[in-house]
Amino acid sequence: MTVIAPETTAAVTRGTGRDGGPGGPGSARMARLRRKIGDNVQAYIFLAAGLLCFGLFSWWPLVKGIILSFQQDNFVTDPIWVGFDNYQAVLDDPLFATAWLNTLEFTGLALLFGFAVPFVLALVINEFRHAKGFFRFAVYLPVMLPPIVSVLLWQYFYDPGTGLFNAILSGVGLPTSDWTQSPKMAMISLVLVSTWANMGGATIMYLAGLAGIPGELYEAAELDGASVWQRIRHVTIPQMRFIMLVLLLLQIVATMQVFIEPYQLTGATNPETITVMILIYRYAFTVNNDFGMAAAMSVLLFIVLGAFSALYLRLTRKAD
Amino acid sequence: MSSMTRSLISEADLRRGHGRLIYRLVLGAMAVAFVLMFIGPLYWMVIGAFKTPIELAQTPPTILPTEWHPETYLDAWNRLEIGRYMVNTAFYALGGWLIQLIVDVAAAYALSKLRPVLGNVVLGGMLASLMLPAAALLVPAYLTVAEVPIFGVNLLNTPWALWLPGAANAFNIYVLKRFFDQIPNDLLDSAGIDGAGRFRLLWHIILPLSRPVLAVVSIFAIIGSWKDFIWPLLVLQDPEGQTISVALSRLAETGRVTNNEMFAGLAIASIPMVVLFMIFQRSILNGLSAGALKG
Numbered sequence A: 001m002t003v004i005a006p007e008t009t010a011a012v013t014r015g016t017g018r019d020g021g022p023g024g025p026g027s028a029r030m031a032r033l034r035r036k037i038g039d040n041v042q043a044y045i046f047l048a049a050g051l052l053c054f055g056l057f058s059w060w061p062l063v064k065g066i067i068l069s070f071q072q073d074n075f076v077t078d079p080i081w082v083g084f085d086n087y088q089a090v091l092d093d094p095l096f097a098t099a100w101l102n103t104l105e106f107t108g109l110a111l112l113f114g115f116a117v118p119f120v121l122a123l124v125i126n127e128f129r130h131a132k133g134f135f136r137f138a139v140y141l142p143v144m145l146p147p148i149v150s151v152l153l154w155q156y157f158y159d160p161g162t163g164l165f166n167a168i169l170s171g172v173g174l175p176t177s178d179w180t181q182s183p184k185m186a187m188i189s190l191v192l193v194s195t196w197a198n199m200g201g202a203t204i205m206y207l208a209g210l211a212g213i214p215g216e217l218y219e220a221a222e223l224d225g226a227s228v229w230q231r232i233r234h235v236t237i238p239q240m241r242f243i244m245l246v247l248l249l250l251q252i253v254a255t256m257q258v259f260i261e262p263y264q265l266t267g268a269t270n271p272e273t274i275t276v277m278i279l280i281y282r283y284a285f286t287v288n289n290d291f292g293m294a295a296a297m298s299v300l301l302f303i304v305l306g307a308f309s310a311l312y313l314r315l316t317r318k319a320d
Numbered sequence B: 001m002s003s004m005t006r007s008l009i010s011e012a013d014l015r016r017g018h019g020r021l022i023y024r025l026v027l028g029a030m031a032v033a034f035v036l037m038f039i040g041p042l043y044w045m046v047i048g049a050f051k052t053p054i055e056l057a058q059t060p061p062t063i064l065p066t067e068w069h070p071e072t073y074l075d076a077w078n079r080l081e082i083g084r085y086m087v088n089t090a091f092y093a094l095g096g097w098l099i100q101l102i103v104d105v106a107a108a109y110a111l112s113k114l115r116p117v118l119g120n121v122v123l124g125g126m127l128a129s130l131m132l133p134a135a136a137l138l139v140p141a142y143l144t145v146a147e148v149p150i151f152g153v154n155l156l157n158t159p160w161a162l163w164l165p166g167a168a169n170a171f172n173i174y175v176l177k178r179f180f181d182q183i184p185n186d187l188l189d190s191a192g193i194d195g196a197g198r199f200r201l202l203w204h205i206i207l208p209l210s211r212p213v214l215a216v217v218s219i220f221a222i223i224g225s226w227k228d229f230i231w232p233l234l235v236l237q238d239p240e241g242q243t244i245s246v247a248l249s250r251l252a253e254t255g256r257v258t259n260n261e262m263f264a265g266l267a268i269a270s271i272p273m274v275v276l277f278m279i280f281q282r283s284i285l286n287g288l289s290a291g292a293l294k295g
Helices: A006-018 A025-068 A085-092 A094-127 A132-144 A147-158 A164-171 A186-211 A215-223 A228-256 A260-266 A276-286 A291-319 B011-015 B017-048 B053-057 B071-078 B082-114 B119-131 B134-146 B160-167 B170-181 B185-193 B198-209 B211-227 B230-235 B244-254 B259-294
Strands: none
Touching (some): A025 A291, A025 B082, A025 B134, A025 B160, A094 A186, A094 A228, A132 B017, A132 B259, A147 A164, A147 A186, A147 B259, A186 A260, A276 A291, A276 B134, A291 B119, B011 B017, B017 B259, B053 B259, B071 B082, B082 B119, B082 B198, B082 B211, B082 B244, B082 B259, B170 B211, B230 B244, B244 B259
């Protein structure tokens, strides 16, 4: 997608030729060269701020993160190269496995709810001939809220003594739960609020995909005697396969970076819900200010997520 | 709707006696479920702030407050300094939006229309940053902001710690460049003959044509900075300058806030985003849909 279109290059050359000026072929070439250099200087003036921002805050941190993961740096004396010591320390940390397993559990549960539920919702909403706008509005409303608002609000709902959820459950005669304070329910509680806050995006995207399925396909399937279920299986799902795959990858990448839910709801020290990001945060900013270990853990996370991100970009750019 | 745009279930099936009943039932059930699930919590938040702390925590809960206490909102605004944090957040969001637009429009214009040597390498490098998960760069980015290379300045606890990294937005540049690419070069060439400089071409020809895409980029920039949590949590630790999200999180942890005041704070923090959504619902949802189809 970065290939320069031939006609634009031609236009630029034409432009420089036009003002090539009089004189011999040598001076014309010189003028053209000067013009070309001038054009490039101008272009890079427009690009300068962007290059600086990307260079300093995107490209350099990537390099710095890798360097840092091989160093011990107290930010007073010069950093010392320590080889793979930081990685060794991270791997030896008993919380390493806990954090990854918790993150996988969160991602798995989040996909279970967050991947399937929006698809079913979109499938049903797409059949409605009324109030479609309302459904689209309502499902996306929580996505607009600052995430901390959703999380804090649900923190009150989850309160075992005074929360709304237990009040409703006991009101209809169902057993109550300790939610975030129960080791068994803690992770599920995090996934529930995260799904509530985020599933609007996926639902809207599925709806866009469903609207693009040609009606003739359903028509033909129905003429062949396909039931509703068969039409979903043989028309809808194959037509939606691309969007589903893209959203799956996006959700994996997003949920594996989960931070705000465990940070606020169960705390950075709760072993039931320590995730990879929480552990990175702890290494760097709470327990021992060990930026080397935090960087090593970040590089590991980067490798895992980078693979999914690359796959996602490959898929979407190819479709372009 | 005609049969041309039919979906999974045909119009005829929905009209038939049986289908009609099922359709009505499903529609009604879904509407009730959506109101309870997605509007309900927000209702609870806004109305809950009017209750006394005891009524808000009582079982069984009350649907409406027995006594209305609108002053809770004022208390939250003043005593919890929600007002100050709202102003902070608005300032960060608007400043960040302006800087993003200036930096990214200029870059996209250069990459789309001026096409310098190595321009495609630069674009590739910018787009590659889309692959970098933000979380994995958090720690080195924090250290970079604490001491910016070359310049040696410390941006922590200044708005620039949000604004400058925010301007490195590959998504904006990609969307803007793609839009600029569709503006015919002939249009610029004919203006260029009249001696209009590069900046004037951008300002007088490209930008007026680009209003729709600028609107979408702007809306998403504002939403993004209003919702951001972890980055401002790290780089703006001075309580005076915190964003509303970070301040709410800190206030919740101090435990010195009553539940109704907190509800008021949460409601106030949500208002700008809900209003934005009501006004720009179409742009936001269509922008998202377009993203889904084009990737």
